[in-house]
Structure formats: C-alpha cells, structure tokens
Amino acid sequence: MRYRQLGRSELQVSVIGFGGFALGGRWWGRRDDRAALAAVRRALDLGINLFDTAPVYGSGLGEELLARGLES
Numbered sequence: 001m002r003y004r005q006l007g008r009s010e011l012q013v014s015v016i017g018f019g020g021f022a023l024g025g026r027w028w029g030r031r032d033d034r035a036a037l038a039a040v041r042r043a044l045d046l047g048i049n050l051f052d053t054a055p056v057y058g059s060g061l062g063e064e065l066l067a068r069g070l071e072s
Contacts (some may be wrong), residue, residue: 004041009055017050018043023065024058031058038067 003012024037031071043051053063 003049007026013019013050014048016048018048018054020051020053020066021063022062023053024060024062031061034063037069037072041072044070059071 002015004015005011006013018040023040026030040051051066053066055063057063058065
C-alpha cells in the first residue's frame with residue numbers, strides 16, 4: 001500500500017480509502033454484518049488506514065460496524 005501525508009499533519013494515510021456508506025445497509029438492501037466486518041478486516045490487512053464514515057450511514061450503524069471491525 002502506498003501512503004501520503006495528510007495535509008500539513010504528520011499523519012500518513014493510505015492512497016486508497018474505504019468508503020463506509022454501504023456498511024449501514026438501508027439504501028443498499030439487506031444488511032450483512034458478517035460481510036461488513038470481513039470487508040473492514042480485509043481493508044486493514046491490505047494496509048488501508050483511511051476510512052470514510054458519517055452518522056447518517058445506517059443511522060449510525062455503519063460507524064458501529066466499523067468500530068467493531070477495527071477492534072478485532
């Protein structure tokens with residue numbers, strides 16, 4: 001994975017980010033928590049450390065799943 005400096009900070013973020021919109025289900029049909037957690041874990045395995053999320057993704061469920069995926 002390649003990384004770049006985030007703005008003027010000293011943070012190095014992956015050039016590929018993980019979009020968490022679909023984690024919360026809602027507009028994407030039936031939700032599959034196991035698949036969502038597996039996707040987060042796979043992203044981490046690939047070196048991704050830039051995750052996009054927002055409270056509106058599944059009314060907060062997307063953030064909860066992301067947190068669970070990052071913990072394990």
